[in-house]
Amino acid sequence: SxxxxxxxxxxxxxxxxxxxxxxxxxxxxxxxxxxxRQDPGRGPVFLLLIRENEKEKRKERLKVTFDTTLKQSLFxxxxxxxxxxxxxLCALPGYSSASKIIFGSGTRLSIxx
Amino acid sequence: xxGVTQSPTHLIKTRGQQVTxxxxxxxxHNTVSWYQQALGQGPQFIFQYYREEENGRGNFPPRFxxxxxxxxxxxxxxxxLELDDSALYLCASSLEQIVDTQYFGPGTRLTVx
Numbered sequence: 001s002x003x004x005x006x007x008x009x010x011x012x013x014x015x016x017x018x019x020x021x022x023x024x025x026x027x028x029x030x031x032x033x034x035x036x037r038q039d040p041g042r043g044p045v046f047l048l049l050i051r052e053n054e055k056e057k058r059k060e061r062l063k064v065t066f067d068t069t070l071k072q073s074l075f076x077x078x079x080x081x082x083x084x085x086x087x088x089l090c091a092l093p094g095y096s097s098a099s100k101i102i103f104g105s106g107t108r109l110s111i112x113x
Numbered sequence: 114x115x116g117v118t119q120s121p122t123h124l125i126k127t128r129g130q131q132v133t134x135x136x137x138x139x140x141x142h143n144t145v146s147w148y149q150q151a152l153g154q155g156p157q158f159i160f161q162y163y164r165e166e167e168n169g170r171g172n173f174p175p176r177f178x179x180x181x182x183x184x185x186x187x188x189x190x191x192x193x194l195e196l197d198d199s200a201l202y203l204c205a206s207s208l209e210q211i212v213d214t215q216y217f218g219p220g221t222r223l224t225v226x
Contacts, residue, residue, distance in 0.1 A: 004155075032213055043117075043203050043217030044156065089155050093212065100146060100169050101212045103155030 002028045006090060006104035013080050013111050021075040021107045023090035030092040033066055033073050038087045038106065047088075048075075080111045116140060117206050117218035125224045126194050134189045134221045136204035144168075144210050145187040147179060148203040150220070156203055162187055163210045191223075199225045 005024045013019045023033070032051045036044035050057045050066040050073065057064045063076040077084050087106040094102050116139035126132050138145055144163045148156035158171040162181035176192040185206070191198055201222050207215035 034213065041201070041220070041222065043205075043220050045217070046214070049213055091155075094158070100158050100161055100171075101215075102158070103148075105153065105155045 002026070002092065002094065002102055004090060004092060004102055004104035006088075006107045008105060008107070010108040010110060013109065015080060015082060015111050015113050017080055019077040019080045019084070019109055019111070021088050021109065023073040023075065023104055025071050025092055028071075028092065028095065029068065032093065033064075034091040034101075035062075035064055035073075035075050036089040036091060036103075038089055040087075044089055044103075077109075082111045082113055085110050117204065117216050119202075119204055119218040119221050121221060122219070123222045123224075125226065127226050128194055128196060130194050130225075131190065131192045132194060132223060134191075134202050134204075134223070136187045136189070136206075136218055138185045138187070138204075138206035139216050142206035142208055142216075143185050144207045144215075145181055145185065146205045146207070146212060146215065147187070147189045148205065149173070149198075150201040150203060152200075159189070161210070161212075168210055194225045196225050199223060 003026045035047045038044045065074045087108045089106040091103045118137045146161040147159040150156040160170040161168045165181045178190045181187045201220045203220045205215040205217045
């Protein structure tokens with residue numbers, strides 16, 4: 001079955017540095033991959049979508065890469081700020097109507113001043 | 114803000130009871146997806162409604178049921194509550210069954226005692 005793995009351990013980064021989060025998936029070739037941000041007790045907020053024919057996508061300080069050979073996506077936040085502290089989720093479309101979209105368990109990112 | 118609202122914000126029920134959660138979609142969106150998010154986990158797809166019909170269902174028992182109304186608002190009903198049903202319940206609205214662009218509400222925190 002489809003499986004998504006994100007680093008379950010929290011990532012602590014010094015302000016100003018680049019944060020890099022990893023999303024690995026197995027048993028699947030998705031047409032696209034999404035990244036969301038989620039703050040405690042709130043719903044996920046869509047950040048970026050990258051399609052299988054795109055190697056890289058950028059939005060302001062965010063950069064996402066998608067390596068379909070490695071079955072991996074990397075999510076980078078450059079010049080990180082304390083306000084970037086949140087949980088980041090990656091998500092893939094499911095391959096059946098029983099799994100419209102599948103989320104990873106998320107990685108908690110903390111940016112210390 | 115996404116324009117998706119959910120009510121109530123928090124709810125406490127006891128085992129065996131029934132609960133109804135409500136979601137109001139973003140204006141113009143005709144598709145609603147419901148998710149269950151346990152603590153420390155990513156959202157899990159429960160089901161999707163498109164134009165008032167169930168359009169895909171995840172691995173949840175029949176005691177989880179839903180409705181979508183002509184104005185595209187939606188309800189999630191859970192019967193015979195179990196302790197493991199304690200979670201954040203999220204709805205997300207989108208257009209035409211598409212989940213690559215969906216907007217989440219703030220969620221309803223359900224606690225089952």
